[in-house]
Amino acid sequence: MILAEPILKIKNLKKAFGGLMAIVDLSFEVESGQIKSIIGPNGAGKTTLFNLITGVHPVSGGRIIFQGKDITNQKPHCGAGMGISRTFQTVELFGNMNVLENVMVGCHCRFISGLLASGLRLPRMKREEAEIYEHSRQLLERVGLSAKAELPAGSLPLGEQKTLEILRALATGPQLLLLDEPAAGLNESETDGMSELIYSIRDQGITILLVEHDMRLVMKVSDEIVVVNYGQKIAEGSPEVIQNDSLVIEAYLGGDIEYA
Numbered sequence: 285m286i287l288a289e290p291i292l293k294i295k296n297l298k299k300a301f302g303g304l305m306a307i308v309d310l311s312f313e314v315e316s317g318q319i320k321s322i323i324g325p326n327g328a329g330k331t332t333l334f335n336l337i338t339g340v341h342p343v344s345g346g347r348i349i350f351q352g353k354d355i356t357n358q359k360p361h362c363g364a365g366m367g368i369s370r371t372f373q374t375v376e377l378f379g380n381m382n383v384l385e386n387v388m389v390g391c392h393c394r395f396i397s398g399l400l401a402s403g404l405r406l407p408r409m410k411r412e413e414a415e416i417y418e419h420s421r422q423l424l425e426r427v428g429l430s431a432k433a434e435l436p437a438g439s440l441p442l443g444e445q446k447t448l449e450i451l452r453a454l455a456t457g458p459q460l461l462l463l464d465e466p467a468a469g470l471n472e473s474e475t476d477g478m479s480e481l482i483y484s485i486r487d488q489g490i491t492i493l494l495v496e497h498d499m500r501l502v503m504k505v506s507d508e509i510v511v512v513n514y515g516q517k518i519a520e521g522s523p524e525v526i527q528n529d530s531l532v533i534e535a536y537l538g539g540d541i542e543y544a
């Protein structure tokens with residue numbers, strides 16, 4: 285049997301900020317089509333990991349392999365179709381632009397002529413604009429945000445802003461989606477909606493790497509979990525394995541968290 289190559293390989297990754305080692309020596313793999321979660325206490329290095337994968341910061345050591353290609357220290361340029369997109373721990377939307385425009389910005393990354401289109405109205409570009417508009421409308425429809433398409437993005441409740449940010453990331457057509465705390469600040473029913481959205485993205489064939497503190501969500505949606513503490517992996521496995529790992533309970537779960 286030939287096993288498919290993991291979509292992402294993190295190999296002996298290191299990141300120092302001055303004297304602080306945010307990531308000490310981290311290795312793990314993500315299988316294509318998985319929902320894999322990274323959990324760990326505040327300051328464990330989770331967001332830093334995303335910043336290294338997306339080239340926001342250079343690594344201090346180690347390699348990042350995506351779809352068999354070494355992407356260490358590469359910035360996923362808009363339009364280059366690198367196949368990775370992300371959301372941010374603190375929502376980053378264009379608050380004054382409307383909801384639809386925020387999704388369209390993501391779509392523009394997929395079209396080479398996208399950024400030129402506003403200046404040069406060539407027929408092909410007009411057609412692409414129309415396609416982007418249609419595609420963005422469909423994405424909004426999918427999450428029930430169509431009625432709010434014309435509202436400023438900043439006026440939406442937090443749950444919808446988080447959903448919108450995910451849509452914008454999806455609009456770039458990624459194979460791998462990095463979600464940094466999509467449920468932070470959401471109430472229970474919004475969190476349930478978020479888990480449905482995460483499932484639906486995975487069902488579309490997109491691999492998901494999820495950073496999240498909400499253990500109910502993590503234990504529900506994850507195929508596998510990596511636990512990091514002080515920039516090192518202390519455990520990896522299925523939700524069942526992780527919940528029963530004594531090191532993890534001591535370092536992070538605290539033993540009094542309910543998952544029901």
Ligand SMILES: Nc1ncnc2c1ncn2[C@@H]1O[C@H](COP(=O)(O)OP(=O)(O)OP(=O)(O)O)[C@@H](O)[C@H]1O
Nearest residue numbers: 301304306324325326327328329330331332333373
């Ligand atoms: N740009 C930076 N410059 C200096 N130090 C940084 C920078 N980014 C992160 N750090 C430090 O690296 C460590 C890891 O931070 P990181 O944001 O990755 O943690 P995290 O696991 O995402 O935490 P949280 O759960 O609170 O979001 C922390 O000590 C943080 O202060």
Ligand SMILES: [Mg+2]
Nearest residue numbers: 330331332373
């Ligand atoms: Mg973080």
